[in-house]
Amino acid sequence: MSGGTDRSLRGAVAIVGAAESERIGVVPDRSALELHVESARLALADAGLGIGDIDGVAAAGISPVVVAHALGITPTYVDGTMVGGCSFLVHVRHALAAIAAGLAEVVLITHGESGRSRVGAPPRVFDPASPQGQFEAPYGPVGPPTLFPIGVLRYMQRYGLTHEQLASVAVAQRRWAHQVPRAMFRDLITVEDVLASRMVAYPMHLLECCLVTDGGGALVVTSAARAKAAPGPKPPVYVLGTGEASETPLVSMMEDVTTSKAFRLSSARAFAQAGIGPKDVDHLMIYDAFAHLPIYGLEDLGFVGRGEAGAFIAEGRTSPGGELPLNTNGGGLSYTHTGMYGMFLVQESVRQLRGEAAAQVPGVEVSVAQGVGGMFMAAGTLVLGTEATLSG
Amino acid sequence: MSQTATEGPRSSGPGKPVPRPTPETAFYWEGTKQGELRLQRCGACRQVFFYPRSSCPHCGSTEVPWFVASGRGRLHSYVISHRAAPGFEDEVPYAIALVELEEGPRLMANIVGMPQTPEALVLDMALEVAFEPRGDQMVPVFQPAAGGAASGAGA
Numbered sequence: 112m113s114g115g116t117d118r119s120l121r122g123a124v125a126i127v128g129a130a131e132s133e134r135i136g137v138v139p140d141r142s143a144l145e146l147h148v149e150s151a152r153l154a155l156a157d158a159g160l161g162i163g164d165i166d167g168v169a170a171a172g173i174s175p176v177v178v179a180h181a182l183g184i185t186p187t188y189v190d191g192t193m194v195g196g197c198s199f200l201v202h203v204r205h206a207l208a209a210i211a212a213g214l215a216e217v218v219l220i221t222h223g224e225s226g227r228s229r230v231g232a233p234p235r236v237f238d239p240a241s242p243q244g245q246f247e248a249p250y251g252p253v254g255p256p257t258l259f260p261i262g263v264l265r266y267m268q269r270y271g272l273t274h275e276q277l278a279s280v281a282v283a284q285r286r287w288a289h290q291v292p293r294a295m296f297r298d299l300i301t302v303e304d305v306l307a308s309r310m311v312a313y314p315m316h317l318l319e320c321c322l323v324t325d326g327g328g329a330l331v332v333t334s335a336a337r338a339k340a341a342p343g344p345k346p347p348v349y350v351l352g353t354g355e356a357s358e359t360p361l362v363s364m365m366e367d368v369t370t371s372k373a374f375r376l377s378s379a380r381a382f383a384q385a386g387i388g389p390k391d392v393d394h395l396m397i398y399d400a401f402a403h404l405p406i407y408g409l410e411d412l413g414f415v416g417r418g419e420a421g422a423f424i425a426e427g428r429t430s431p432g433g434e435l436p437l438n439t440n441g442g443g444l445s446y447t448h449t450g451m452y453g454m455f456l457v458q459e460s461v462r463q464l465r466g467e468a469a470a471q472v473p474g475v476e477v478s479v480a481q482g483v484g485g486m487f488m489a490a491g492t493l494v495l496g497t498e499a500t501l502s503g
Numbered sequence: 504m505s506q507t508a509t510e511g512p513r514s515s516g517p518g519k520p521v522p523r524p525t526p527e528t529a530f531y532w533e534g535t536k537q538g539e540l541r542l543q544r545c546g547a548c549r550q551v552f553f554y555p556r557s558s559c560p561h562c563g564s565t566e567v568p569w570f571v572a573s574g575r576g577r578l579h580s581y582v583i584s585h586r587a588a589p590g591f592e593d594e595v596p597y598a599i600a601l602v603e604l605e606e607g608p609r610l611m612a613n614i615v616g617m618p619q620t621p622e623a624l625v626l627d628m629a630l631e632v633a634f635e636p637r638g639d640q641m642v643p644v645f646q647p648a649a650g651g652a653a654s655g656a657g658a
Contacts, residue, residue, distance in 0.1 A: 312586070
């Protein structure tokens with residue numbers, strides 16, 4: 112069971128509650144902590160549970176101790192794993208282990224971030240003695256837009272990806288967002304619109320960069336046995352496979368800047384545990400902080416071959432009506448991006464599997480959510496399925 | 504391609520981020536003050552690595568002696584930032600690049616002494632190290648290699 116791909120844990124736990132904060136986007140009347148707490152209350156209601164049912168709490172950005180205390184929970188298990196925006200997918204994986212080991216029975220996982228309004232948000236600290244402070248900051252990066260895409264030109268040279276294909280990622284996701292009332296940007300756009308938008312960090316234009324928003328979300332995870340014995344109002348979403356991996360805290364130190372090692376390792380573990388492959392996936396979420404991430408993700412997860420993802424997206428094959436529905440909420444580029452967007456990947460996967468998404472894809476039985484943390488620093492993968500997939 | 508055009512004045516601050524050495528990186532930063540780009544080569548597996556560390560990331564050996572790198576490398580990839588970091592206000596847009604050193608490792612750097620444009624910044628072009636004052640430190644940057652090999656000889 113190297114790498115935590117134990118097949119016996121396939122379907123051992125389920126997501127029985129899931130909710131986003133009441134509002135996302137610009138929410139200046141909520142602190143970051145309140146976005147955790149509000150989302151937790153809504154997820155508990157979604158699960159038909161109360162705070163007395165929760166014995167495990169996981170959170171990132173704010174300590175799970177703070178969240179638990181604010182809610183009035185005294186947990187037997189806390190997980191403060193903080194590996195960036197994929198932390199919440201990793202929390203689900205750790206909840207699987209904790210529940211299987213008897214450390215907790217019902218785990219609450221929360222996210223809340225005042226990324227735009229900065230209300231009660233943790234200060235952004237910079238340490239000139241850290242590896243990044245010594246070996247990257249002296250060269251003038253201005254946040255993720257000037258670091259995360261640093262390998263894109265090499266990718267373009269190696270595989271022939273065009274600027275138009277890169278822009279088509281934003282176009283494809285806007286087609287989904289057009290159907291999603293909660294998405295921040297819903298107006299359809301063209302490749303020309305993307306290429307005409309302001310250059311942020313060549314080769315990335317503004318519309319190829321994620322939003323910066325406020326919002327939160329929460330999940331309730333419990334054993335499949337409990338989900339069956341005490342069914343809630345919503346059908347359980349089963350965790351068929353999980354993966355996590357990390358590569359480097361410095362994007363400049365990636366082994367190969369045209370592929371994410373963390374994506375490859377994390378997704379391989381999740382697929383192995385689930386006992387399925389890309390061809391079995393009905394619906395896919397790939398964390399899109401920038402337009403190149405879905406391209407890297409499609410290749411690193413094995414959905415297409417090396418260098419094929421740009422054309423695949425540009426041809427509309429991930430758009431509404433395409434064979435591989437990808438980022439159906441509109442993604443970080445159009446839906447919302449609080450800073451650690453990974454929670455919203457899982458929320459959309461759950462909605463699609465329950466059949467309650469705004470841009471619902473017919474017949475979704477298996478959904479994969481692929482998160483990234485930092486700038487290709489870490490990754491978390493969840494393979495999720497309906498009850499019908501449990502016998503698979 | 505012309506290398507004669509020099510972009511806005513390279514400033515050593517004030518306000519540009521100044522790296523703060525730690526005990527395991529101090530020898531590297533002492534080297535830059537002497538005009539040397541120092542790397543470590545593992546005594547056990549012979550692999551060269553960057554950034555400075557107390558053990559080899561390839562095999563775990565703690566026998567990781569230093570040597571002076573050639574200072575030669577090639578432009579591996581980059582972005583051109585249209586927003587200015589503190590101290591970079593007079594230089595936008597400017598490239599934030601990855602340089603692949605002749606010895607193997609890559610590192611982040613600015614590319615100086617040439618236009619900061621996609622047309623000028625050709626992947627795989629030959630570069631050589633230079634050092635810029637930055638607070639109480641010297642920061643390695645790269646410039647087109649002497650001999651005009653800037654046309655991107657390719658790998």
